[in-house]
Amino acid sequence: xxxxxxxxxxxxxxxxxxxxxxxxxxxxxxxxxxxxxxxxxxxxxxxxxxxxxxxxxxxxxxxxxxxxxxxxxxxxxxxxxxxxxxxxxxxxxxxxxxxxxxxxxxxxxxxxxxxxxxxxxxxxxxxxxxxxxxxxxxxxxxxxxxxxxxxxxxxxxxxxxxxxxxxxxxxxxxxxxxxxxxxxxxxxxxxxxxxxxxxxxxxxxxxxxxxxxxxxxxxxxxxxxxxxxxxxxxxxxxxxxxxxxxxxxxxxxxxxxxxxxxxxxxxxxxxxxxxxxxxxxxxxxxxxxxxxxxxxxxxxxxxxxxxxxxxxxxxxxxxxxxxxxxxxxxxxxxxxxxxxxxxxxxxxxxxxxxxxxxxxxxxxxxxxxxxxxxxxxxxxxxxxxxxxxxxxxxxxxxxxxxxxxxxxxxxxxxxxxxxxxxxxxxxxxxxxxxxxxxxxxxxxxxxxxxxxxxxxxxxxxxxxxxxxxxxxxxxxxxxxxxxxxxxxxxxxxxxxxxxxxxxxxxxxxxxxxxxxxxxxxxxxxxxxxxxxxxxxxxxxxxxxxxxxxxxxxxxxxxxxxxxxxxxxxxxxxxxxxxxxxxxxxxxxxxxxxxxxxxxxxxxxxxxxxxxxxxxxxx
Ligand code: GAL
Numbered sequence: 001x002x003x004x005x006x007x008x009x010x011x012x013x014x015x016x017x018x019x020x021x022x023x024x025x026x027x028x029x030x031x032x033x034x035x036x037x038x039x040x041x042x043x044x045x046x047x048x049x050x051x052x053x054x055x056x057x058x059x060x061x062x063x064x065x066x067x068x069x070x071x072x073x074x075x076x077x078x079x080x081x082x083x084x085x086x087x088x089x090x091x092x093x094x095x096x097x098x099x100x101x102x103x104x105x106x107x108x109x110x111x112x113x114x115x116x117x118x119x120x121x122x123x124x125x126x127x128x129x130x131x132x133x134x135x136x137x138x139x140x141x142x143x144x145x146x147x148x149x150x151x152x153x154x155x156x157x158x159x160x161x162x163x164x165x166x167x168x169x170x171x172x173x174x175x176x177x178x179x180x181x182x183x184x185x186x187x188x189x190x191x192x193x194x195x196x197x198x199x200x201x202x203x204x205x206x207x208x209x210x211x212x213x214x215x216x217x218x219x220x221x222x223x224x225x226x227x228x229x230x231x232x233x234x235x236x237x238x239x240x241x242x243x244x245x246x247x248x249x250x251x252x253x254x255x256x257x258x259x260x261x262x263x264x265x266x267x268x269x270x271x272x273x274x275x276x277x278x279x280x281x282x283x284x285x286x287x288x289x290x291x292x293x294x295x296x297x298x299x300x301x302x303x304x305x306x307x308x309x310x311x312x313x314x315x316x317x318x319x320x321x322x323x324x325x326x327x328x329x330x331x332x333x334x335x336x337x338x339x340x341x342x343x344x345x346x347x348x349x350x351x352x353x354x355x356x357x358x359x360x361x362x363x364x365x366x367x368x369x370x371x372x373x374x375x376x377x378x379x380x381x382x383x384x385x386x387x388x389x390x391x392x393x394x395x396x397x398x399x400x401x402x403x404x405x406x407x408x409x410x411x412x413x414x415x416x417x418x419x420x421x422x423x424x425x426x427x428x429x430x431x432x433x434x435x436x437x438x439x440x441x442x443x444x445x446x447x448x449x450x451x452x453x454x455x456x457x458x459x460x461x462x463x464x465x466x467x468x469x470x471x472x473x474x475x476x477x478x479x480x481x482x483x484x485x486x487x488x489x490x491x492x493x494x495x496x497x498x499x500x501x502x503x504x505x506x507x508x509x510x511x512x513x514x515x516x517x518x519x520x521x522x523x524x525x526x527x528x529x530x531x532x533x534x535x536x537x538x539x540x541x542x543x544x545x546x547x548x549x550x551x552x553x554x555x556x557x558x559x560x561x562x563x564x565x566x567x568x569x570x571x572x573x574x575x576x577x578x579x580x581x582x583x584x585x586x587x588x589x590x591x592x593x594x595x596x597x598x599x600x601x602x603x604x605x606x607x608x609x610x611x612x613x614x615x616x617x618x
Contacts, residue, residue: 423520
């Protein structure tokens, strides 16, 4: 095991928003607070190149020098998320187009289509120009490409450029194979004479062919990776420092594992209270209970996910420090939570936690978003909490996360079940998250793995729910690992071409299994199990007698098991899921006092998301 670097704290800073006379004092105060990293530049294009070819890098040179001389290390972002107005005037058709065929407009950010080749090259040139200028700058530690791909629903675009590049992508994918066969275009006479006849799957009378949409979703994801690669290549021509991208929470429109393969570091933006209000499936009562603490599993899930995306090298680039401005309700965190969130990230292996942002701007869209300092430069009380963590970190011995179990997470399966959910409540993220939460409540430390992972021997249990299609290679590595595996519901129920795979479950066991029927359930409709447990949301009727390890009340299989392999024929309700995992796991650690536990090779962290104090003994 390699020694982990001591985690650092940092902050996001926008020198272009403040008079230059403030920079040196800002930098001094950052260092005094115990901050070591500062990210800048990711939205500054209009001040770096106010008109085409008129470069004004001198202010950035001075900003980097001021921050660096104070002792801070700089993360420099490429500014392609905010192309200025003149860039749009240069490429008027660079805007992404929504599902109704309407172009999005200038006046906020992320207003570009990933398939616009000329803007892709133009943005990469800008990245290259920055890399050329700052390649040897001693203050810069790593790069960030763009910012938050996919935020504001920006991956999918139905532009003319997307159509043209989609056709090329289809030609490459299908070669001599018939797209009519693969998609089943005989249905409703959707046959095409040639790929150049294929349009984008929007504005159809009723739903388009799901196989068509799946290909479009894969294409749209690949376009993001292709876009990012253009910038990586441009930076690499001049500079060999690590390159990162800064991801978001529950953004699932592109395959982060694929993008991450080309980068050295993954970072993400952790807004626990914003996420609970804005993108959580939790009940109203749960939200009310946790509105000042955040969902106790949501941050952890993403820390584990981005640890995998960054292949071990990751950090939080934007940590919520106070009320944000973008959720339906924006409460302040309970005192102590920013410290908890920071330590939680560090427990999950973060190399750094940066707070968003240094000072709250009195202008524009985020004027109601708090920061470490008020617009009048008075520090918010959270600064004291941050300083405390900085002091605590001085004696912290970092170590790698010691996971007991792993969950396989697959972006394609998210798209598959969005394309054809077959029931309003079936959502892949929600399913994986339900397993994740159940395992965490049982005291487990978890790794999230991509479907390309092949060595499972170090784990006590692997969870692989809802993978729409699973490769022969993965089935074999799981069978040969001797580690218990839980599949289902819906695992391997489709072919790669998105057609029904009737023997999908049989292939997992190498045994005959008949899948008679699947059904989605209304919210109050539950299927009883023989032992008192319940299935909700999704139910599968299997016909198999020799492998049954758990039965429904009607005597039919709820779970099949063969050696270490298990298949659950439905979506278990939270309590049943927990008791089922408990039965299969070799050990659980239900401490009861604290909400969550996370183990590294040197420490055990108990995280108290409750409102009351908890005493930990032992
Ligand atoms: C992030 C974004 C930042 C800022 C922040 C506000 O999604 O990267 O630029 O907008 O949200 O919470």
